[in-house]
Amino acid sequence: MRIPCPFCGERDAAEFLTIGSAPPPRPAADAPMAAWHDYVHLRDNPAGLHAELWQHIHGCRQWLRVMRDTRTHVVAGAEACRR
Amino acid sequence: MRHSALALLRHALTGNRSWAPSWRDPAPKAAYDTLIVGGGGHGLATAHYLAKNHGITDVAVLEKGWLGGGNVGRNTTIIRSNYLLPGNTPFYEKSMQLWEGLEQDLNYNAMVSQRGVLNLFHSDSQRDAYARRGNAMRLAGVDAELLDAAQVRAMVPGLNLDSQRFPVKGGLLQRRGGTARHDAVAWGFARAADQLGVDLLQNTEVTGIRIERGRVLGVETTRGFIGAKRVGLAVAGNTSRVAAMAGLRLPIESHVLQAFVSEAVKPMIDTVVTYGAGHLYVSQSDKGGLVFGGDIDGYNSYAQRGNLPVVHDVMECAVQLFPSMSRLRYLRQWGGIMDMSMDGSPIIDRTPVDGLFLNCGWCYGGFKATPASGWCFAHTIATGQPHALNAAFRLDRFATGHVIDEKGAGAQANLH
DSSP states (O other), rough: OOEEEETTTEEEEEGGGEEOHHHHHOOOSSSSHHHHHHHHHHOOOOEEEEEEEEEEETTTTEEEEEEEEEOOEEEEEEEEEEO | OOOOOOHHHHHHHHHTTTOOOSSSSOOOOOOEEEEOOOOSHHHHHHHHHHHHOOOOOEEEEOOOTTTTOGGSSOOEEEOOOOOOOOHHHHHHHHHHHHHHHHHHHHHSOOHHHHHHHHEEEOOOOHHHHHHHEEEEEHTTTOOOOEEEEHHHHHSSSOOOOOSSSSOEEEEEEEETTTOOOOHHHHHHHOOOOOOOHHEEOOSSEEEEEEEETEEEEEETTTEEEEEEEEEEEOOOGHHHHHHHHHTTSSSSSEEEEEEEEEEOOOSOOOSEETTTTTTEEEEEEEEESSEEEEEHHHHOOOOOOOOHHHHHHHEEEEEEEOGGGGOOOOEEEEEEEEEEESOOEEEEEEEESEEEEEEOTTEEEEHHHHHHHHHHHHHHHSSSSSOOOGGTTTTTHHHHHHHOSOOOSSOOOGGG
């Protein structure tokens, strides 16, 4: 699996660490408990294209938003989280 | 008794052409009392215990492929009950006890081998943590022994205890743990369930779940609609996909876990050894191959195959622990899709849909749980209430804060 880092070019996935799904926007601090439960615990877990966060820890250390197919591991694209 | 030495001889002499099938291949009926979705270890065990313990025989198991083609055929065959937390320990000990009587119960040789499971520790703090876990196990009536380095050396020849970086200081041993022949477990449960009247429907994929006024009516399949009063889901890595058909969004991520077998060698490891400084567990099959595995790959996957960085990592751990393994070639490798829950513990519970029951979240510990999972899921489906053994495995525990987090890793599925 190779990830096209917008800063370093296409690099092996071993250089990256993932924390999983790119989360939806964080609920407000005073949002109801159900909204926080949803945000912290529940996942769409799609079989197909999946937006996820990877950090290029052995490269530029930037956080990337990667689109990847969970059925084939094909990476469709990656963009920097911070613009 | 359908197999004997005499039958073996007779069939060998006649070219093995006339063996009777081990189970029927029935056409689906229009409706059943109970449907189990998923013909793996947990689904087949559930069907067996529904029929045997609760007298519910109007049951069908729906399997999209062939029986036992998923995770029950894709694991490292280890059975154990060395858990720390009160929500887990009695459940896994029940499973261990069911393993101990399984072959007599099913009249099937599942090759249950109580060769011991030895968890190595490498530091004083890790020794404390393992002593604590061993004490918790003994308080719950589970066997546990804390070994020092000399006892480990005597028990596992060939183990490298004197690594400069991670010397082995001892291990926590559960002698009643061990291995079982994974495919035989699926086949044994399948045959026993079939004999009690359960229909095993292979090549029958569920494509939808029909719900009216909050109550399940049956499932749409590739072989048409099948009605049911109760539907139980035991579909491991595909849990999120199938539950989504009922409008449920779950605390589950699907991840790939790889496992490996080396070429066959003479007897070398007669127990199960786990590495405490990396993540590795290794045992030796009766054919002589070393069976081993490590961490999940760490990213969401439905692919049933992994990538090279984890292969590399597992091999490094194996060679660190058993230097002689560096001369072995590895024979084959596979991946299974784990239903990773947000606290590392399973879910066996009702759902917000009446008549729909859920069995999932096994992370990469599902195989050892197979008998108790089926036993408890059958109880939950038959009575509508969880058994005391699975009372803690609630679906709503994430919302209420009653999580069972053995590792204390939090809601980060790839860390459990």
